[in-house]
Amino acid sequence: MISAVKKKGIGLKTKLPSSPVTAGLWADFFQGSRLACARLITAVENRPELIPEIRHRLIPHLSGAVRVGITGPPGVGKSTVMAGLARRIIQDSHSLGIIAVDPSSPFTGGAFLGDRVRMQALDQDPRVFIRSMASREGHGGLSPAAPHAADILEAFGLDRILIETVGVGQVELDVLSCADLILLVLQPGTGDVIQSLKAGILEAADMILVNKADTAGTDSLLESLRFTFDISSRAAGTPPPPVLAASAIQDRGLDEVHRELEQRIRDILQTGRFHQKKRALLAKEITSSIREHLWDQFSALAKIREELPAVVERLARKRQSPYPYIRKVCSQVRIQYAKGRTGRGQSQ
Numbered sequence: 001m002i003s004a005v006k007k008k009g010i011g012l013k014t015k016l017p018s019s020p021v022t023a024g025l026w027a028d029f030f031q032g033s034r035l036a037c038a039r040l041i042t043a044v045e046n047r048p049e050l051i052p053e054i055r056h057r058l059i060p061h062l063s064g065a066v067r068v069g070i071t072g073p074p075g076v077g078k079s080t081v082m083a084g085l086a087r088r089i090i091q092d093s094h095s096l097g098i099i100a101v102d103p104s105s106p107f108t109g110g111a112f113l114g115d116r117v118r119m120q121a122l123d124q125d126p127r128v129f130i131r132s133m134a135s136r137e138g139h140g141g142l143s144p145a146a147p148h149a150a151d152i153l154e155a156f157g158l159d160r161i162l163i164e165t166v167g168v169g170q171v172e173l174d175v176l177s178c179a180d181l182i183l184l185v186l187q188p189g190t191g192d193v194i195q196s197l198k199a200g201i202l203e204a205a206d207m208i209l210v211n212k213a214d215t216a217g218t219d220s221l222l223e224s225l226r227f228t229f230d231i232s233s234r235a236a237g238t239p240p241p242p243v244l245a246a247s248a249i250q251d252r253g254l255d256e257v258h259r260e261l262e263q264r265i266r267d268i269l270q271t272g273r274f275h276q277k278k279r280a281l282l283a284k285e286i287t288s289s290i291r292e293h294l295w296d297q298f299s300a301l302a303k304i305r306e307e308l309p310a311v312v313e314r315l316a317r318k319r320q321s322p323y324p325y326i327r328k329v330c331s332q333v334r335i336q337y338a339k340g341r342t343g344r345g346q347s348q
């Protein structure tokens, strides 16, 4: 049984015959073809099994682009803020990738005409590459491929990457875990907005922006946010994140947001936080990938997948602890593994 499992291999998968990721596609990509870049992103979206192979090729070309997650509830103006920031970022001599994983975003099509026109103007700029990611399974679950799309844009040579997502679910938090900095956008007039956020997003935010500062209630929201952060950061012994106000639609306040963002970027680069985060993500990628491969092998050896539903049913019905079963399965696998090793040793 071990040899059957071994045949599957745990190394990087070799290219499948039907893989859209051909040598020609890579050559075009590294020569700067936008079409090839778009095709690679489609590949990570639709063919997750190709991700190890694609990462393997990309990693030597990751040049240290800074990824900024822009999050907040739908409708607060994230896309408008992002468009305003994007203009400033390219004026500042940076190239820019934009990934929109918010299903209501103008970048993903759920927009008012005026917004969409503004976004399209950005998309014509050769220094900008905009990509919207499909929401998964049609229920608003957001694409876990977004971090890989960011890798592709970084290897494509873009040095700032903005990732827009609605900050309301766990998947969005996971997507944001690949961001080096997180800008949380809120708007006045929705009293319970802070409570409605997914737990963890306030803590994860490096900067908070109250957008729509041209509307009533801005001052009281600013005040309550500053109050909230003062208390929590005093308890944590860390400085509170900056809380800014802007009216993206009037293009007011965004110079300050851009300045603050660039200051934060300099800080994370100078303090080493940027590099620590990359290393932590790499360590996580290694451990979770090994865990996945081990689980594949383990469950095949112990035939767990086939018997698990019946085992769960029996344990639940009889209100029994799962630990005797876990111990039995683990010791069976250990014996089989030891036998396999001895068998191999003898045949050599």
Ligand code: GDP
Residues within 6 Å of the ligand: 073, 074, 075, 076, 077, 078, 079, 080, 081, 102, 104, 105, 106, 112, 115, 211, 212, 213, 214, 215, 246, 247, 248, 249, 250
């Ligand atoms: P998103 O869903 O968070 O990306 O929000 P959008 O950027 O699509 O904006 C939602 C709506 O709010 C659109 O109609 C925008 O024109 C409008 N909007 C965006 N920024 C502002 C602002 O600063 N003030 C006002 N009054 N409206 C804004």
